Amino acid sequence: MVRWKPGTAERLQKAALELFATRGYEQTTAAEIAQAVGLTERTFFRHFSDKREVLFQGQELLVQAFLDGIDAAPPEASPLEVVAAALGSAASFFPDERRPHSRTRQSVIDRNPALQEREQHKLTTLATTVADALRARGVDELAAKLAAESGATVFGIAFTRWLREERSLADIAADVLAELLTLAETAAQALRPTR
Amino acid sequence: MVRWKPGTAERLQKAALELFATRGYEQTTAAEIAQAVGLTERTFFRHFSDKREVLFQGQELLVQAFLDGIDAAPPEASPLEVVAAALGSAASFFPDERRPHSRTRQSVIDRNPALQEREQHKLTTLATTVADALRARGVDELAAKLAAESGATVFGIAFTRWLREERSLADIAADVLAELLTLAETAAQALRPTR
DNA sequence: GTCTATAGTGCGATAGAC
DNA sequence: GTCTATCGCACTATAGAC
Numbered sequence: 001m002v003r004w005k006p007g008t009a010e011r012l013q014k015a016a017l018e019l020f021a022t023r024g025y026e027q028t029t030a031a032e033i034a035q036a037v038g039l040t041e042r043t044f045f046r047h048f049s050d051k052r053e054v055l056f057q058g059q060e061l062l063v064q065a066f067l068d069g070i071d072a073a074p075p076e077a078s079p080l081e082v083v084a085a086a087l088g089s090a091a092s093f094f095p096d097e098r099r100p101h102s103r104t105r106q107s108v109i110d111r112n113p114a115l116q117e118r119e120q121h122k123l124t125t126l127a128t129t130v131a132d133a134l135r136a137r138g139v140d141e142l143a144a145k146l147a148a149e150s151g152a153t154v155f156g157i158a159f160t161r162w163l164r165e166e167r168s169l170a171d172i173a174a175d176v177l178a179e180l181l182t183l184a185e186t187a188a189q190a191l192r193p194t195r
Numbered sequence: 196m197v198r199w200k201p202g203t204a205e206r207l208q209k210a211a212l213e214l215f216a217t218r219g220y221e222q223t224t225a226a227e228i229a230q231a232v233g234l235t236e237r238t239f240f241r242h243f244s245d246k247r248e249v250l251f252q253g254q255e256l257l258v259q260a261f262l263d264g265i266d267a268a269p270p271e272a273s274p275l276e277v278v279a280a281a282l283g284s285a286a287s288f289f290p291d292e293r294r295p296h297s298r299t300r301q302s303v304i305d306r307n308p309a310l311q312e313r314e315q316h317k318l319t320t321l322a323t324t325v326a327d328a329l330r331a332r333g334v335d336e337l338a339a340k341l342a343a344e345s346g347a348t349v350f351g352i353a354f355t356r357w358l359r360e361e362r363s364l365a366d367i368a369a370d371v372l373a374e375l376l377t378l379a380e381t382a383a384q385a386l387r388p389t390r
Numbered sequence: 391g392t393c394t395a396t397a398g399t400g401c402g403a404t405a406g407a408c
Numbered sequence: 409g410t411c412t413a414t415c416g417c418a419c420t421a422t423a424g425a426c
Binding site (some may be wrong): 030 | 395397398401404
């Protein structure tokens with residue numbers, strides 16, 4: 001007989017998402033989430049530093065997918081090529097089967113500004129981590145930051161589209177990145193013409 | 196005889212920044228800020244929807260500077276050219292005299308994750324507003340989002356550098372944008388070679 | 391302007407796992 | 409014995425309702 005089942009955090013996350021989706025985020029207290037899995041409020045806060053975090057913990061795996069993609073890129077790849085590789089790797093983290101769950105989660109986030117803030121913060125953290133990994137490859141600071149932030153932007157836009165469309169995230173992300181490159185080329189021609 | 200002095204919000208903001216800079220953000224309560232200018236906690240929350248907002252209210256003017264820059268761009272300008280114009284306009288919002296104040300404010304933000312979240316949220320809001328303005332000019336949705344987010348990225352990076360260097364924000368932003376275009380051109384050559 | 395619910399912290403106690 | 413998950417209680421500040 002085990003007194004404490006494993007996977008407490010996961011059960012709390014599942015219960016939280018269900019409650020948030022039905023009752024709403026603000027209308028759900030941390031104590032209610034804890035109760036739903038037979039725990040106390042105090043235990044909830046042992047697992048999650050704050051109430052919002054229950055929806056975001058677990059994203060370290062996504063970050064790791066980005067880093068794996070970076071490691072897999074050939075050494076001579078340019079910064080944005082490395083980012084393209086990272087995007088491909090990250091996309092595999094969201095197979096199409098995961099779409100329904102992601103949709104539910106996102107609908108909760110979209111309805112609450114506090115959760116949107118946290119989501120953006122996580123995206124920025126991701127960009128910072130990617131930038132560090134690029135710098136470790138020898139990319140200079142400015143290029144690393146720009147490439148990493150651009151990667152985060154592309155990922156964010158592609159992810160939003162993936163929730164609505166039925167195509168794979170990898171395909172969508174590749175298209176979004178391609179569009180960014182096209183925009184830049186067009187602007188580069190205009191801003192510094194014929195050299 | 197006026198019953199309430201004007202500029203209450205401004206005085207609260209000034210007092211808040213001073214207290215945050217000396218005592219720290221978390222160690223300063225809303226009640227203390229209010230007291231410092233002879234008001235009650237309740238009044239503080241009538242001016243600012245939450246404690247963090249006291250550091251961010253006033254950014255609507257920056258957003259407006261971006262929009263003015265967009266309006267001033269020639270009709271045939273490509274999306275990122277329009278964004279370049281917006282950046283130039285926004286830069287004039289931070290003349291060099293403002294650097295000391297901005298440095299103090301940023302050092303407070305840098306020391307507190309909750310404030311960083313709000314800052315990023317404001318940048319994203321800015322990007323959304325810029326994207327809407329681009330769409331109103333006829334730019335398609337994806338291009339508008341990408342150009343707007345890239346503009347926000349460039350602004351964010353340039354602003355950080357402006358706090359450290361002594362050059363004008365306009366100069367720095369132009370350089371950062373140029374670097375982004377270079378990165379994109381390099382990647383475009385590699386990812387879709389010779390067509 | 392007052393009153394209240396909730397978020398979140400600090401500390402001590404308990405009890406099983408090892 | 410140590411380590412770790414849990415609970416319980418007291419407490420403050422935020423923020424919204426009245």
